[in-house]
Amino acid sequence: MTTVNRARRKNNLQYLLFVALPLAVYAMFFLYCNVNTLFLSFYSWDGLGEKLYVGLKNFTDIFTKSRAFSISLKNTILYTLVLTVFQNLFGLILALFLSKDSRLNRMLRTAFFLPAIFSSVAIGFLWGFIYDPNLGILNKLLEALGLGALRHAWLGEPSIAIYSIAMVHVWVGIGYSMVLFIAGLQQIPEELYEAASIEGAGPWATFSRITMPLLRPTVLTLVVLCTIGSFKAFDYVYILTGGGSVGGKAEVLATLIYKEGFAYSRLGYSASLSMVLLVVVSVISLLQMYLLRDKD
Amino acid sequence: MLRRSAFGRLSYSAVMLLFGLVILYPILLVVVSSFRTNQEIMLNLFALPKRLMLDNYATVWTKSDIPVYLKNSAINTGFSVGAILMLAGLVAFVATRPDCAFAKPLYLLFTLGIAIPMQVGIISEYLMMARLKLLNSNLGLILVHTAYGLPMAVFIMYNFFRTVPGEIQDSATVDGCGNFQLYTRIIMPLSTPVLTSVSIFSLVAIWNDLFFPLIMVSKQAFKTLPLGLIAFQGEFITDYGVLFAGVVAVSLPLAVTYLLLQKKFIAGMTAGALKG
Numbered sequence: 001m002t003t004v005n006r007a008r009r010k011n012n013l014q015y016l017l018f019v020a021l022p023l024a025v026y027a028m029f030f031l032y033c034n035v036n037t038l039f040l041s042f043y044s045w046d047g048l049g050e051k052l053y054v055g056l057k058n059f060t061d062i063f064t065k066s067r068a069f070s071i072s073l074k075n076t077i078l079y080t081l082v083l084t085v086f087q088n089l090f091g092l093i094l095a096l097f098l099s100k101d102s103r104l105n106r107m108l109r110t111a112f113f114l115p116a117i118f119s120s121v122a123i124g125f126l127w128g129f130i131y132d133p134n135l136g137i138l139n140k141l142l143e144a145l146g147l148g149a150l151r152h153a154w155l156g157e158p159s160i161a162i163y164s165i166a167m168v169h170v171w172v173g174i175g176y177s178m179v180l181f182i183a184g185l186q187q188i189p190e191e192l193y194e195a196a197s198i199e200g201a202g203p204w205a206t207f208s209r210i211t212m213p214l215l216r217p218t219v220l221t222l223v224v225l226c227t228i229g230s231f232k233a234f235d236y237v238y239i240l241t242g243g244g245s246v247g248g249k250a251e252v253l254a255t256l257i258y259k260e261g262f263a264y265s266r267l268g269y270s271a272s273l274s275m276v277l278l279v280v281v282s283v284i285s286l287l288q289m290y291l292l293r294d295k296d
Numbered sequence: 297m298l299r300r301s302a303f304g305r306l307s308y309s310a311v312m313l314l315f316g317l318v319i320l321y322p323i324l325l326v327v328v329s330s331f332r333t334n335q336e337i338m339l340n341l342f343a344l345p346k347r348l349m350l351d352n353y354a355t356v357w358t359k360s361d362i363p364v365y366l367k368n369s370a371i372n373t374g375f376s377v378g379a380i381l382m383l384a385g386l387v388a389f390v391a392t393r394p395d396c397a398f399a400k401p402l403y404l405l406f407t408l409g410i411a412i413p414m415q416v417g418i419i420s421e422y423l424m425m426a427r428l429k430l431l432n433s434n435l436g437l438i439l440v441h442t443a444y445g446l447p448m449a450v451f452i453m454y455n456f457f458r459t460v461p462g463e464i465q466d467s468a469t470v471d472g473c474g475n476f477q478l479y480t481r482i483i484m485p486l487s488t489p490v491l492t493s494v495s496i497f498s499l500v501a502i503w504n505d506l507f508f509p510l511i512m513v514s515k516q517a518f519k520t521l522p523l524g525l526i527a528f529q530g531e532f533i534t535d536y537g538v539l540f541a542g543v544v545a546v547s548l549p550l551a552v553t554y555l556l557l558q559k560k561f562i563a564g565m566t567a568g569a570l571k572g
Contacts (some may be wrong), residue, residue, distance in 0.1 A: 012397050014475050015390045019402060022383035022446065029443035030409055033417035033424060040419060047423075094315060097308050108312060110558045112319055116565060117554045119504040121525040122543045126322055137325070137341070171319065179566050221569055232413040235506050239526070254415045261419045262511060274416040285411040 034278075040271035047267050058272035069273070072251040075162045079252060080230035082166035083173065088222050090170070091177025096211075098178065099185040109182070113175030124239030127168045131155050131240075155240050158249030165236050165250065173229075177222055184218035185211070220291055224284065231281050234258065253277050330540035337536045352541035360531065361516055362542060365524030366549075371434050372520055373503045376441035380498050381491060383442065384449035389479045391450070392457040403454060409447030410568075414507060422511050432515045440512070441502045449494045452567050456490035457483060496557075496564030503550060521546050 041059070044052045062069050094112060098105045115123065130137050131154035139151045154164040188211065196206045234254035241250050251259070257277065261270030329337055330352055331345040356362055390396055391403040421440060422431075430436030460483060468482050484491075509523040519527065525546050532538045554561045 008395055008397075011393075011395055011475065015393060015396050015398075018386045018475070018479075019390050022387045022406075025379075025383060025439065025443050026406065026409070026446050029421070029424070029439050030417070030446070031405075033420035034412055036420035036423075037417055090315070093311060097311055108316075109562075110555070112315060113558075113562055114323070114551070114554070115319060117500055117504075117550050117561065118547050119522045119525065120506055121522040122547050125525070125529060125539070125543050126326055129326075130322055135338075135341070137322070140341070174315075174319065176566065179562055180569055183566075225569060228411075228413075232415065234415065238510075239506075254413070257415050258418070258511075262422075267419050271419050274419070277413055278416045281413050282411055 037271045037274050040268050041275045043268040043271075045267045046265045048265075051268075054268070058269050059276075061269070062272060062276060068248060068251060068256055071248065072253050072256040075250060076231060076233075076252045078162050079166045079169075079233060080227050082163055083169050083230050083233075084223055084226040086167070086170045087173040087226055088177045088181075088219070090174045091222075092181050092215075094174065094178040095181030095185055099182045109175075109178065112178055115172045116175050118172075120235035121239055123168065123172060124236060127171075127236075128155070128240055131164055155250075158247065161241065161250040162237075162252075165240050166230075168236050168240065169230075169233060173226070180218055180222055181215065184215045188214045224287075224291075227284050228281055231277060231284070253280075326540050327544055330537065330544045332537055334535045334537045337540075352537045353545065355532075355535075355538045356542045356545050360528055360538075360542065361519070361524060362521075362528060362545060364517060365519050365521045365528075365546075368434060368518060368524075369503060369521040372437045372441065373499060375434075375438045376445060376502050377495055377498045379438065379442040380445040380449050381494060384446050384453055384494065385484070385487075385491075386479070387446070387450045388453035388457050389483055391454055392460075393475075394462070403450070406447050406450040407454075409444075410451060414444055418507075418511055421508075425512055431512050432518045434518065436512055437508060437518075437520070440508050441505065444508075445498045445502065448568050449498060452494055452497070453487070453490055456487060460486055490567075492560055493564040493567040496561055497567055500550065500561075500565060 042053060042055060044054045044058070098109055098112075129135065133139060133151070133153040133156065136154070138154065142148060142150050152160060155161050192210050192214075193206060196210055201209070232254060233252060237250060237252050237255050238258070253273065254277070257270050257273045260266045260273060325341075328345060329341070331349050332343075333349065333351070336343065336346070387402065387406055391399045391406075393399060396402075425431050425436050425440070428436070430439070464482060464486075465478060468478050473481065504522060505520075506522040509520045513519055513523060516524075516527065525542065528542050529539060532542065
């Protein structure tokens with residue numbers, strides 16, 4: 001008995017040694033920094049002078065005084081809706097057409113997934129060019145189609161900028177949704193479709209009674225990924241608006257945190273915003289775990 | 297399913313054409329325009345190049361800092377991905393050992409990080425790097441990228457290591473295989489698919505990351521490709537031909553690798569969502 005215990009203790013010591021380095025790196029550069037943000041959120045500090053303890057003042061300011069916060073929260077939610085609906089709708093359409101494993105289908109899948117590997121800066125440049133009010137392809141295309149009245153300064157008008165930006169993220173993510181939907185579709189047993197066709201079910205009945213219900217776990221995963229992805233979204237807003245966010249009208253939570261911290265040097269306030277973001281994302285993640293558990 | 301009837305074939309072609317235009321045409325336009333002069337582009341955006349003109353690329357290579365950014369990105373991504381593989385592998389291995397007393401808390405501690413957005417820690421991250429004098433350095437970026445890459449890598453590797461049959465591990469232990477040998481000689485060789493997935497997943501994320509370089513690097517000499525590309529755009533804003541060539545040059549390394557290893561890339565990049 002004691003020898004077994006001793007061997008076990010020796011093993012556990014060894015295990016501790018194995019994970020010492022990863023734990024050190026992770027604790028120092030990840031965990032500590034996140035916990036430290038929590039502390040900072042109770043202070044008012046410009047990074048140079050004295051740190052001033054202000055209790056919950058930053059948080060009450062965020063929720064009662066800050067117009068920038070309510071605008072960026074509203075924009076983040078709009079961004080989430082656009083991204084979740086269109087990325088997955090378009091991804092599903094492509095998946096339905098491309099789920100069979102043929103040579104052509106595999107080639108098309110590879111092509112549609114391609115945007116996901118580009119850097120956001122390259123994509124931002126490309127779309128900045130598409131959206132350009134004078135040179136851009138989008139306005140030229142609308143003119144050529146006789147829809148000149150629909151021309152816009154897609155990134156310059158506060159009322160539409162956030163939608164234009166979210167559509168860029170959709171463009172990048174369609175292939176990702178497509179791949180996950182194809183994986184889901186390929187797990188649906190062929191017999192179910194055969195049985196349905198013997199029973200005389202039309203395409204719509206087959207889709208709504210078999211395909212959609214069985215894709216539910218995939219839909220759920222994608223909705224959660226898109227939601228969390230949207231709340232973290234920084235790059236496209238930052239790049240497409242040149243960091244300016246159309247005079248603050250296209251601000252989202254992530255760009256507001258960055259701006260408060262690094263442009264205005266309000267470190268405590270920025271840390272409080274980070275905590276709000278963390279809470280929102282955690283709630284969504286917990287909801288995901290709860291929903292996924294329900295399925296098993 | 298949708299391809300059998302004539303209507304099905306027609307709608308297949310229509311949908312593919314539409315998405316092909318929207319998704320691929322903009323990319324193609326950038327590539328084609330990178331071979332044209334600024335004047336040609338301004339005159340008619342949609343025309344084809346008159347000849348294979350490489351002047352824009354020559355300008356990018358000799359007059360811009362893109363070669364410097366490329367070097368920094370390669371160093372930063374290479375070391376970070378290597379470190380993630382090594383460190384996450386050790387964590388995932390220990391967390392899957394049945395006789396490890398702290399397996400569960402260890403796994404939870406690391407995967408906790410998946411849910412935390414990277415914007416949360418930035419202020420503290422910046423302050424710490426400033427204190428360690430690691431702003432404007434490759435080492436600083438490598439450390440941060442490694443730390444932030446660990447959670448997802450541990451998650452994916454843990455779920456794979458769990459599927460390695462216990463009997464293989466037990467018989468190795470009976471044969472006098474120590475823990476370290478068990479890890480390097482048995483688990484690692486059996487895990488090449490998941491190692492590939494984690495490498496690709498981390499490679500794409502770190503190579504393309506704008507956020508950490510943006511807060512940690514201000515000196516030209518330490519900028520990575522995404523951050524450098526912003527500076528490059530500011531510098532050549534009047535010459536669209538050069539801008540296009542720069543964007544293509546910056547995107548090319550990963551795009552070529554993707555086209556060569558498409559299946560592995562897609563598997564790797566979706567591994568987190570499909571549980572490895």
